[in-house]
Amino acid sequence: MSLNDEVMLLRQVPYFGRIDACKLKLLAFTSSRVCYEPGQTIFHQGDASEAAYVVLRGTADIVATAPGGEMIIGEASAGTMIGEMCLVSDAPRVSTVRATSVLELLRIPRDSFLRLIADNPRMSFEFSRALAETIRDKAAGLARQLARRPERIV
Known part of the structure; x- marks a missing residue:
């Protein structure tokens, strides 16, 4: 995949859809590709956060560990960003991500991202807006899951 292909893929990720192609090219250039086999863990819940990832190819489960055991809380596929909160x-990772197929990721280091948005207020705003929408959507999804549970939460 060429740098231009990576830019096209980044543009499809909601966090980066409204960001100038030149900025995305710089982000792609400072990022690296990593591959995982099925069953391999990308990161564990509680790990220190140093990078986010965009799925280029393949799928992964997003898993949360609670006192009752593990629960799959989501799935990542091509075009999905994982670990974006970092x-x-x-803060430490809030979930574990495990490859369910051959997985190719674009690893975006936090320090590179922070340098880029420090020089680009518009990019910072657009990323913050998309992050707020993601948090809202995840909270709504959690509320729907809790509403289906037979026991009442007080």
């Missing part, structure tokens, strides 16, 4: 937060 780009703006030093």
Whole structure:
């Protein structure tokens, strides 16, 4: 995949859809490709966060561990961004991501991303807007899941 192909893929990711192609090219250039086999873990819940990933090819499960065990809370496929919260937060990972097929990712280091948005207020705004929409959508999905549970949460 060429740098221009990576830029085209980044443009399809909601976080980067409204960002200038020149900025996306710089982001793609400072990123690296990584590959995982089925069953391999990309990162674990509780790990330190140093990078986010865009799925170029393949699928992965997003898993949360709770006192009752593991629960698959989502799936990532081509065009999905995973670990995006780490780009703006030093908090540990909130989930584990495990490859379910051969998985090719674009690894975006936090320090490269932060340098890029520091020089580009519009990019910072667009990323923040998309992140807020993601948080809203995830909260709504969690509320729907909880509403289907037979026990009442107080």
